[in-house]
Amino acid sequence: MMPEILCLTGCDEAFGALSDISLRSLRHYCQRHGFRLTFQPLESSGRPLSWSKIPLIQEAFRHGAEFVWWMDADTVVVDPSRSIRDVVEPGKDLYLVKHHDGQRATPNAGIMLLRNTPWMTAFLEKVWGMEAYIDHVWWENAALVHLLSRESFSDDGITDERDRVDDVPVKWLGIEWNSIPFVHQGRFASPDPVVTHYASIPTKIRLAAMRRDYWCSPAGMEELDDAPSWLQTWRWLRRGRIRRLTGG
Ligand SMILES: [Mn+2]
Numbered sequence: 507m508m509p510e511i512l513c514l515t516g517c518d519e520a521f522g523a524l525s526d527i528s529l530r531s532l533r534h535y536c537q538r539h540g541f542r543l544t545f546q547p548l549e550s551s552g553r554p555l556s557w558s559k560i561p562l563i564q565e566a567f568r569h570g571a572e573f574v575w576w577m578d579a580d581t582v583v584v585d586p587s588r589s590i591r592d593v594v595e596p597g598k599d600l601y602l603v604k605h606h607d608g609q610r611a612t613p614n615a616g617i618m619l620l621r622n623t624p625w626m627t628a629f630l631e632k633v634w635g636m637e638a639y640i641d642h643v644w645w646e647n648a649a650l651v652h653l654l655s656r657e658s659f660s661d662d663g664i665t666d667e668r669d670r671v672d673d674v675p676v677k678w679l680g681i682e683w684n685s686i687p688f689v690h691q692g693r694f695a696s697p698d699p700v701v702t703h704y705a706s707i708p709t710k711i712r713l714a715a716m717r718r719d720y721w722c723s724p725a726g727m728e729e730l731d732d733a734p735s736w737l738q739t740w741r742w743l744r745r746g747r748i749r750r751l752t753g754g
Pocket residue numbers: 578579580616703704705
């Protein structure tokens with residue numbers, strides 16, 4: 507039986523322009539691979555907004571989702587030929603990338619595949635319960651790092667190489683599933699990314715890079731090919747000002 511995957515993404519108004527690009531790539535990707543896609547406006551839970559992904563994932567599980575593939579709004583699928591479904595293996599409930607900066611490795615919660623199991627239910631409750639990290643600069647990602655680390659998580663916010671995933675149903679994915687360009691001398695970037703994640707860079711650069719990479723990706727090229735030529739020209743001219751057309 508092929509696992510059923512719900513791709514879940516969301517953001518607030520401030521991320522609307524990023525999300526417009528992200529959603530274009532996800533619509534193409536999810537259609538190609540037969541995933542459901544849901545966009546949820548992120549609403550404040552009384553915590554910094556990044557935390558809001560946790561209750562959204564929990565809600566999707568309560569509604570019966572078998573797998574949730576969480577995608578931050580600052581992501582673009584640049585190689586749609588590979589399916590996230592293929593990483594699934596028996597006994598693993600959480601699939602994510604950790605990025606090595608040369609000394610330490612940090613799990614990243616911006617892109618995660620999660621399976622609806624009792625372990626996962628408990629794990630998400632534990633993440634949500636780590637109130638010490640509510641205002642940490644990494645928000646819910648800090649709580650997740652804490653829970654996956656063997657060592658206690660210090661204030662500089664980075665765990666070391668050792669982790670406790672031997673004991674838990676976590677599978678580390680190849681960096682191509684969460685490739686972060688421009689930072690740490692390219693150590694967080696894959697030479698052959700499936701998903702690019704424009705984390706830790708200023709919003710304007712992020713948006714420019716996302717637009718470039720999307721319109722050069724198979725989905726973006728297809729979208730331009732399908733459009734009448736007058737519309738293509740119009741888009742080229744208006745590219746900087748294209749508003750969100752869909753989603754929300
Ligand atoms: Mn992100």
